[in-house]
Amino acid sequence: MLDPISRVRRFNRAVTSAVGALDTSFLGRGRPLGAARVLNAIGHGRSDVADIRDYLGLDSGLMSRLLRSLEDEGLIETAAREDDARRRMVKLTRAGRREFAAYEALSNEQAEGFLAQHSQADALLAAMDLIASALTRERIALDEMDPRSEQARYCLGEYYAELGRRFSQGFDVSLSRDPDAKDMRRPRGSFIVATSDTLPVGCVGLKGTDHGYAEIKRLWVAPAARGLRLGRRLMDAAESTARELGITLLRLDTNSALPEAGQLYRSTGWREIPRFNDDPYPDLFFEKRL
């Protein structure tokens, strides 16, 4: 009853019955689950029929029939795509948006009810984030983004907060060399965010300089996504972007209070070099030739 496998299986049992309850609640609106799922996929912004079919794993015949039934209910409208008349685009009608909103309300209510039952919601949410990230690990997407975008700023905020917790003397962004956003945008550099189903779970910056090298900055992995080798994926992505941009030498600084970072660098071909800047926080410096 206490070995790891039993614990995973206990979790599976608990979650199976909870998910069943969640599914059946969607049946309260007099529509088969399949149709409800399609409606929700459309409401969440999917408009390409093939994309929805793929996302929900449906047969084309079944998909067609589900669309027809939603159309008959007056909830969706379909139209051939302009660039390819074989493909169809779907969108919600006014009634469809109302119906979608009702499903959203139902989901929100359920989530809220679950949280309300629990007096330590923070711990529960952290656990849920962790598990959701683990389950969707192969679906964590890395995307280049503007370092000023909402997702990027969220990641940076979490990163600074974590440094504040981990450095014994705290962390004050204004004392560190906060890189200029344009140094982390093409063509000088790049900023990459890892997203797991809407939640940003990591980032890394590639910052161009005028000294013959570029710097890796702001490597962060959310606590919920640790153990998934996401740091390595982010570094790989940053390095290949650097190669694309014709960069041949990379440098970075870090702090010995972040041992997992140092270990990552050492195990991926970086070698330690002497201090190359006067930032007060770092005490370890690395370099990698591409």
Place this chain on the structure above:
Amino acid sequence: MLDPISRVRRFNRAVTSAVGALDTSFLGRGRPLGAARVLNAIGHGRSDVADIRDYLGLDSGLMSRLLRSLEDEGLIETAAREDDARRRMVKLTRAGRREFAAYEALSNEQAEGFLAQHSQADALLAAMDLIASALTRERIALDEMDPRSEQARYCLGEYYAELGRRFSQGFDVSLSRDPDAKDMRRPRGSFIVATSDTLPVGCVGLKGTDHGYAEIKRLWVAPAARGLRLGRRLMDAAESTARELGITLLRLDTNSALPEAGQLYRSTGWREIPRFNDDPYPDLFFEKRL
């Protein structure tokens, strides 16, 4: 994307697709899911037809057909119960045990595979325990047990380990007044274990003395089950057992390094009293008249 409700919903999405995959894996053995579930329920020790029906939430007609199909396959045998010939008992045949073992192997493999993907399995398992406990909170059962039973000893071990972590000077059981097992057995006292679907998640001891009062000892709630008000439930159970045993005065000792315990006692009618023993660890003493 970052508010609590979205996080719960993200978890739901992640888990829904994972559970789907888990279910379909059970279809690999050429048997509908319903029949597989019944077979597994029997394999896990359920033998009363009505009990299985209730557990799986099945209609009596459907249940009967599923049993028939398993019987036709030669996997189970049914017999009327001796004390009530309307009720039926089910058990696995030799072939049924083989088939059940195959399902078990499948489940174990899947759980193992999931863990193996993850490099920080401890954190993942802790998160799974937490969520499983939260989802099954209304199914946490409190049972009186012998303090020498496997479950009780597991709880006590965890309890001592936690004291070791929380007390700055550590914790050595041999220095504390380890209560005699027979003082926590009826009629002198009692020992209650909380179990959430096979996993012990809390305990409390009621220890009889010869000084006109009984003591509450070893109140412990597993980290995974905190926030579910289980401490309160355990204390309530211990107090009502005390009343049954004719005990009119309860005492307990605790330590200010466990603030949540002190808070629980204060909010449930206990009042602080002067030290009443010479145990080196406690520094807070309470009493409650029933």
Place this chain on the structure above:
DNA sequence: AGATCTATCTGACTACAGTCAGATATCATG
């Protein structure tokens, strides 16, 4: 003993999910 209750079983039925083959319209290519 008769009336009533209970657990299981059987037959008849429905809804839903899903599969497959082929029809149709459109696109891409030589």
Place this chain on the structure above:
DNA sequence: CATGATATCTGACTGTAGTCAGATAGATCT
């Protein structure tokens, strides 16, 4: 412009889950 590829749709079909109304046999109560 013929050919093959592609996206969707339609019709015909299957298997599973699930419901409901009795039927049956055994328990329980008066």
